[in-house]
Amino acid sequence: MVTASAPGKVYLFGEHAVVYGEPAIPCAVERRATVTVEERTDGRLRVDAQDLEIEGFTVEYGTVDGDPGVEVPTELLEAATEYVDGAVEQARDAAGAPGAGFDVAVESDIPLGAGLGSSAAVVVATIAAAAAELGVTLDPREVADRAYRVELEVQNGQASRADTFCSAMGGAVRVEGDDCRTLDAPDLPFVIGYDGGSGNTGELVARVRSLREEYGFAADTVAAIGDVVRAGESVLGGDGDEASLAELGRLMDFDHGLLEALGVSSRSLDEMVWAAREAGAHGAKLTGAGGAGCIVALDETPETETALSYSKSCEQAFRAELAREGVVVS
Numbered sequence: 001m002v003t004a005s006a007p008g009k010v011y012l013f014g015e016h017a018v019v020y021g022e023p024a025i026p027c028a029v030e031r032r033a034t035v036t037v038e039e040r041t042d043g044r045l046r047v048d049a050q051d052l053e054i055e056g057f058t059v060e061y062g063t064v065d066g067d068p069g070v071e072v073p074t075e076l077l078e079a080a081t082e083y084v085d086g087a088v089e090q091a092r093d094a095a096g097a098p099g100a101g102f103d104v105a106v107e108s109d110i111p112l113g114a115g116l117g118s119s120a121a122v123v124v125a126t127i128a129a130a131a132a133e134l135g136v137t138l139d140p141r142e143v144a145d146r147a148y149r150v151e152l153e154v155q156n157g158q159a160s161r162a163d164t165f166c167s168a169m170g171g172a173v174r175v176e177g178d179d180c181r182t183l184d185a186p187d188l189p190f191v192i193g194y195d196g197g198s199g200n201t202g203e204l205v206a207r208v209r210s211l212r213e214e215y216g217f218a219a220d221t222v223a224a225i226g227d228v229v230r231a232g233e234s235v236l237g238g239d240g241d242e243a244s245l246a247e248l249g250r251l252m253d254f255d256h257g258l259l260e261a262l263g264v265s266s267r268s269l270d271e272m273v274w275a276a277r278e279a280g281a282h283g284a285k286l287t288g289a290g291g292a293g294c295i296v297a298l299d300e301t302p303e304t305e306t307a308l309s310y311s312k313s314c315e316q317a318f319r320a321e322l323a324r325e326g327v328v329v330s
């Protein structure tokens with residue numbers, strides 16, 4: 001039996017613009033998916049998912065007698081199994097064990113579909129755990145690459161490397177197309193506000209794409225986000241003193257303004273951003289596709305978390321420091 005965990009992420013800078021070849025800087029945060037895997041001899045796969053901030057469930061399926069062996073609604077089955085299925089397939093491939101079956105137990109404290117990379121964390125942890133259970137230790141970069149392939153397949157070719165690379169490597173990373181690097185970063189005191197909702201990534205990306213085609217100034221706005229990312233990257237390389245946190249916050253505010261101009265924020269996201277700013281955060285912005293979901297603020301004091309927890313748009317507020325460790329097999 002092997003257990004592996006992997007962190008979720010926030011975008012410090014660069015969502016949406018990354019789709020058009022600009023760099024982005026996602027950061028892993030201390031909210032993790034934990035996956036425990038045990039090989040079984042009958043070649044079947046049993047997935048037990050609890051604490052996923054949706055109702056827990058158990059499904060068992062396999063190819064032994066051609067019977068999927070499940071009686072749950074299709075959507076739930078898909079949500080439960082597609083990512084885990086793809087991840088297990090990658091582990092089988094890595095270990096050269098195409099017929100291997102497993103009991104898989106998934107636990108996660110990362111809100112689902114809220115821009116925090118929950119599916120990537122589950123996929124990364126499952127690949128690492130299942131490969132280790134088959135006797136193969138995978139390098140985090142290989143886990144990242146295999147996890148990206150799973151996301152690409154499950155999401156019909158719509159996936160960037162940001163979530164999977166960040167979850168596998170931990171820390172702050174820079175992603176520009178297929179070029180993925182880790183960055184040196186100081187400790188970053190992230191506070192997250194979650195409005196309890198989730199945006200439709202495909203629709204939001206399509207909206208930005210058509211705005212960008214229609215208006216030159218929307219294309220300039222996307223390019224300006226790229227400039228903010230490059231400015232942020234040079235500040236991150238510094239020593240993380242109060243002045244550089246203040247500058248990072250200022251750039252986060254700028255990035256949020258540009259995303260707002262592109263139409264991907266919402267009243268609840270804006271309200272949480274303003275609650276954080278008024279509480280004295282260095283800066284705040286939406287994270288991920290937008291529409292609904294999470295904002296991220298920088299504040300080493302308790303003020304922002306307190307203000308967010310009293311904000312009517314915010315369903316959950318929590319501190320989630322930069323996670324230095326990516327995927328960990330124990």
Ligand code: PMV
Nearest residue numbers: 015016115116159160288289
């Ligand atoms: O909401 P998330 O974490 O899936 O982030 C989406 C980020 C986008 O830049 C909007 C899309 C993408 O594929 O990079």
